[in-house]
Amino acid sequence: MLTTVLAALLLVQPPASAAMSPADSLADVRGRVIDIATSAPVAAAAVVVRGTRTGVLTDDNGRFQLRVPKGRMALVASRVGYAPDTQTVDVRSATTIVIDFRLRPSSTQLSTVRVATDAAERSLFRRSPDAGVITMRGEAVKRVPVIGEPDVLRVVQLLPGVVATNDFTAGYNVRGGESDQNLVLLDGYPIYNPFHLGGLFGTFIDETVGAFELIPGAFPARHGSRLSSVLNVTPKEEERAGLHGATSVSLLASTLSLGGTVRGTTSWSVAARRTYADRFVALFTDNQLPYWFTDMQAHVRHRFGHGGTLSATAYRGSDIIKASLAIFGDSSSAGGGGLAFDWGNSLVGIAYEQPLGAAGRGLLRADSARVMQRGSLTGFGTTLDLGNGSLRFTNSLGDRRLWGEVSRWRGQHETLVGYEWSSYRVRFDAQSSAASSAPLLAVADGPSAGAVYVDHTVRASRLLTRVGVRGETVTGTGWQGVSPRISMKWFAGKDLAFTAGVARTTQWTPALRNEQAPVRVFDFWLVANRSTPVASAWQGTVGAERWFDRTRFVRVETWAKDYDRLPVSNFFNDPGVLGDEFTATEGRSYGADVLVRQLESRTLSGWLAYSYAVNWREGPEGRFAPIQDRRHNVNLVTSYRPGGRFTYGARLGVGTGTPFTDVTGQLVRRRYDPLTNTFSTQNLPVQREPIGGRRNGARFPLVQRLDLSVTWNRPGKRTWAPYLSLINAYNARNVFTYIFDYTANPPTRAAFSQFPLLPTFGVTVSW
Structure with a gap:
């Protein structure tokens, strides 16, 4: 009995005799492994040919596919916690045989074993x-x-x-x-x-x-x-019974997470985080840092006896600034007035999934099927209050969404049919306590977006193909679109595959932002309407992937994108006119990516990523490069565990400079005083105005950064893991932005750097 279970648990390569068999002497055996008591699928069950080392593991829906030689043989399906099930098949022709295994729950005492299975990346x-x-x-x-x-x-x-x-x-x-x-x-x-x-x-x-x-x-x-x-x-799901958790303290914040499993069917987790930079600074100085943020997250998942699962996810995050305008040198109101600035996300989502057994007849017959239904409420909002209500700005975006799918598997074919419906609520408000009760500005929009889609995947022995199409419409825009998508993977061998894909994508929720601003506080999200277009893009990719063993592979891909009606910020918009915040542009991006990866192992893991990209956009003033146009970008990331309690990490990044709009001069504004017949710069809102060069016509210098870390682990009933990181370990001076001064003779340009040498440390305790 023990020998049978151990053999079934080992996922290994086919024997040499099977690997060398001609293609016409092989056949496919497919089917499902289910729980005989509940009819629920049994994931990660081993299906092996008795007496050989040929076997596979079932996926999350209990499905498997096994290629075997002709002849009479016994197949064994097993999993820890179940009694094995054996079925005999007689393969007389190169065809497909469909069988189902029904496992009966049981208890088996096993000695310590090491089980090796393929990583998720290998299965993908x-x-x-x-x-x-x-x-x-x-x-x-x-x-x-x-x-x-x-x-x-x-x-x-x-x-x-x-x-x-x-x-x-x-x-x-x-x-x-x-x-x-x-x-x-x-x-x-x-x-x-x-x-x-x-x-x-x-x-x-x-x-x-x-x-x-x-x-x-x-x-x-x-x-x-x-x-x-x-x-x-x-989200992480805690599979252990009882109460488990972790707490961490860093220079940034403190975090507490708790979780567990109840009666083996319901897993739950909750977590919260708050930064305490505002409290920490107050211990050493009277200067205020009136900023903090919080995060709260919860997740629960229940598995029913009939195989269905019900899950819920919730999240709430807030960024808060509360201070007096006096700390910024503005005492225009008594006591300096109040400043309140906050923004954040909220999310509540519920999902139900139900696997189905074989059903239907004729063309509608399925080996198995699955239905899924999701619903969510997502919100993002921001409020800026200047002077205790003297001027108050509010922006909010609400997204109510329903999303459902039906999946069907039959032999080599998988078909997915689904729908998605979203209802948006967008508001912009400006109010002043000094004005009348009517708001200074009140804009509200409530469009809806609907989509239906179909994906059909065929998994042949050497060719994987997925063909899909998505039909979409957005109310209030007069727009409907059809987005075809296709992806293919051809196996030249078991460890070498070539890929190709083409897709059309669309977007009707752009963010209003200033691309020249070096730091983004948050985005103002909008929804397409008659004045804001629905953007679209065609993108294609061709590549190859080669695996060297179970944990190492290299991937090379080339790609290209064409953008149409892409909204970009209009720097010449009229603040008093709604609808001219964007201008519709076209653009193109193309490049190549290389990934060399060592998957997580006992000693060494990490990756080398290289990207080459060329980007341009067509604006009203002509062609320009967007700020993300970094020609060459390299990142080497590695983690090393030599044994013992220490883990070492390193990241080396090198990239060519991104574009920016250079300042080529400065214009001094003066006001004419007819009484004195003189020109003066006093009492002007803008005394000196920079003169910019060609849009994003200059580039910052090359950037480079080395980050190092070390973590010490002390396992036990409570695991302690203090860590130390050095960001920018050799203090490279990477340019963040330039400040120009044309009042000096000759004019000067000062560079502000990005991160300096920045040590950071923290500790995590888990139980």
Whole structure:
């Protein structure tokens, strides 16, 4: 009995005899492994040919596919906690045989064994036709040198095809796109502004991150409303019974997370974080730092006896500035007046999934199926209050969304049909307590967006193909669109594959921002209407991926994008006129990405990412390069565990300079005084006005940075993990921005640097 279970648990390569068999002597065996008591799928069950080392593991829906030689043989399905099930098949022709295994729960006492299975990245390589997808577990995020504390968005910046314009932002641009063109999802639900402290930190709490997935382009038809990429952060699920958790303290914030599993069917987790920089500064100086942020997150998942799952995810984050205008030197009102500035996200989402068994007849027959329904409420809002209500600005965006899918599997074919409906509520308000009760400005819009989509995937022995189409419409725009998408992967061998993909994407939720501003505090989100166009892009990619063993691979991809009706900020808009905040432009991006990756292992892990990109946009003043146009970008990230309690991490980044608009001169404004017949610069709102050169016609110098970290782990009932990081370890002087002074003779230009040498430390305690 023990021998049978251990053999079933080992996922290994086929024997040499099977590997050398001619193609016409092989056949496919497919099917499902289910729980005989509940009919729920059994994931990660081993299906092996008895007496051989040929076997596979089932996926999350209990499905498997096994290629076997002709002849009579016994197949064994097993998993820890179940009694094995054996079925005999007689393969007489090169055809497809469909069988189902039904496992009966049981208890088995096993000695300590080591089980080796394929990593998620390897399974993705074999099963998915999508190109360029990168997945990473939460444990890998913790090994990267950190600014304050581990940050998912900071790690995303180090991946191929991704550019961060400077050190002071956790925002990112993917393959030439703008930063607001990235769809950021928490457990599948959208978050509009996932940043803190002017974009310096991300909103995801490290201890709650189970894994993340980045799709850099040509994503499946199920994803819409963005042009460039999809980042989905999956919450960590605590599978252990009882109460478990972790607390961490860093220079930035303190975090507490708790979780557990109840009766083996319901997992839950909650987490909270607050920065205390405002309190810390007050201990040493009377100068105020009136800023702090908070995050709160919760996730619960319940598994029903019939195989269905119900889950809920909630998030709330806030950035708050509260001070007196007097600290900024403005005493125009008694006591200096009050300053209140806050912005943040909120999210509540619920999802239900139900796997189905074989059903239907004829063309509608399915080996298995799954239904899914999601609903969410997402909000982003900001309020600026100057002088205790003297002037108050408010902007809010609400997104109510329903999303449902039906998936069907039959043999080599997988078909997915779904819909998505979103209702938006956008408001801009300006009020003054000194004015009448009527607001100075009140703009509200409430459009809706609807989409239906179909994806069909065929997994043949050497060719994976996914063909999809997405139909969309947005009320109040007069716009409807159809977005076809196709991805293919052809296997030249079991470890070498070539990929290609083409997709059309659209976006109707642009962000109003000043691209010349070096730091983004937050984005004002809008929804397309008659004056704000729906943007679209065609993108294509061609690449190759080669695996050297179970944990090492290299990937090379070339890509290109064409943008149409892309909204960019209109620097010459009239503040008194609504609707001219954007101008519609066209553009193009193309380039190549290289990824060499060593997956997480006992000793060494990390990656080398190189990106080459060329970007341009066509504006009213002609062609210009957007600020994310970094020609060459290299990131080397590594984690080393030599044994014992220490883990060492390093990141070396080198990139060519990004474009900026140079200042070529300065105009002095003067007012004529007819009484004295003189010109004066006094009492003018702007005394000196810079004269800019060609838009983004100059470039900053090359940037480089080395980050180092060390973590010490003391395992036990409570695991202690203090860490120390050195950001910019050799204090490289990377230019952040220039300040020009044309009053001097000759004129001067002073450079402000990005991060200096910045040590940071913290400790995490888990139990």
